[in-house]
Amino acid sequence: MTSKIAIIAGVGPGTGASIARKFAKAYSVVVLARNPDNYNGVVQAIKASGGQAIGIQADVSDSKSINAAFDQIEAQYPSSNVAAAVFNPGGGFVRKPFLELTEEDYATALASQAQGAFNFAKRSLPLLLKARESAEYPPTLIFTGATASVKGSANFAAFASGKFALRALAQSLAREFGPQGVHVSHTIIDGVIDIERTKGFKFDHPDAKLSPDAIADSYWHLHTQPRTTFAFEMDLRPYVEKW
Template sequence: MAAANNFFSIVAGVGAGTGRSVAIKFAKTYPVVLLARNPTNYESIVQEIKSSGGHAIGISTDVASESSVKNAFAEIQKEFGGKKLAAAVYNVGGGFVRKPFLELSLAEYQAGYEANGKGFFLFAQATLPLLLDAVSSSPHPPSLIITGATASLRGSATMSSFASGKFALRATGQSLAREFGPKGIHVAHVIIDGVIDIPRTKSYNVNGGVEDGKINSDAIADTYWHLHTQPRSHFTQELDCRPYVEKF
């Protein structure tokens, strides 16, 4: 796809699961920028994409820090200034704490919002102008795709930190969908309701340990790509996904 050469994509929050799969999927069409605080989280993915003939760079970024995000986008501008942004994916999970409420410190409570409220605000403010700039030429409507969780819809006991961050993220995503949809940007929110099958979760006894009882993150990436390719007459704003055996 020649046209796609003039475009690139960004994935914030990469590690072993969704971020990696999404980056690899989008890299088949667009160069991709990987953002993560810790370079070890993106280095091997960048290598993997390059060795498959794709183009990727990683930038160490703390999405909850204004200056860090500013620096990252300055670097992006330097690297991809001649290209337009076709897709931005916000997949930051950080800040997960599970604790009795009265044992939470303020910092622990706020960690959920830092990652999913403030961090997303900074990311959206940096990417939306670039996405708007791509509306008239992008092969698919420029997309801002957001990773939610079970906790986006439900404040479970002892989960107030994570849930308040994910609720705030969903609120902001809805608001952006309503403001930027009519301008041609596709803002979508995906509720991941289940454990993702990554090395760290191998030992988790989920859904009785049955085969496919955890989510294959490549399937998440296929869904994100499907969202990206939807035409503007048919934007999905929200969808859920879970393993076939997951209770809900």
């Protein structure tokens, strides 16, 4: 088997699942999440529609767990090339007055978003470098950011610290690995995503939540850019979002 694969970390019912479905049209997808319940649905859906997908239970913030997941990927797809890797975990979100924030709240945000991204990048990048020769599109590593990636709002000290750190990592990797032919990108998802969990969030206007499928289309667009014309960063928000 010499097919190409895409690895997506942080697959729940929203953006991660949409990205998996989108990339599954071209590649075998491997989806990672702490809780298999989060990816079982999308893995089955992809298979049902003729695609290839597997899920691996993994916690990005734990290097042993992420290393075990990548060991399994390398064993299971020994002749495959990694066309794309997407870091999309939502862990570490917490909104609290600073003096109520615990040491663990803060550490968790850093562990999920920053150390987790480090762990994921450490194992992804050697595979992406290896895949350059046979790639139709430059091998791509995309990190999912948020409003908190560029603005440290009141009550968001922990999450913003994690997301700022993640953006720093993404910038540094883009500057180091871009010239080597790996496309590293960072997105800023600025708004509420339209998923089951946010059904109850009501807005004055229709279409006020981000579409996970439209986010996935933009990730795919980033992936298809040639090395002459790499985007590092794209901000995505609903038309009525204040910014």
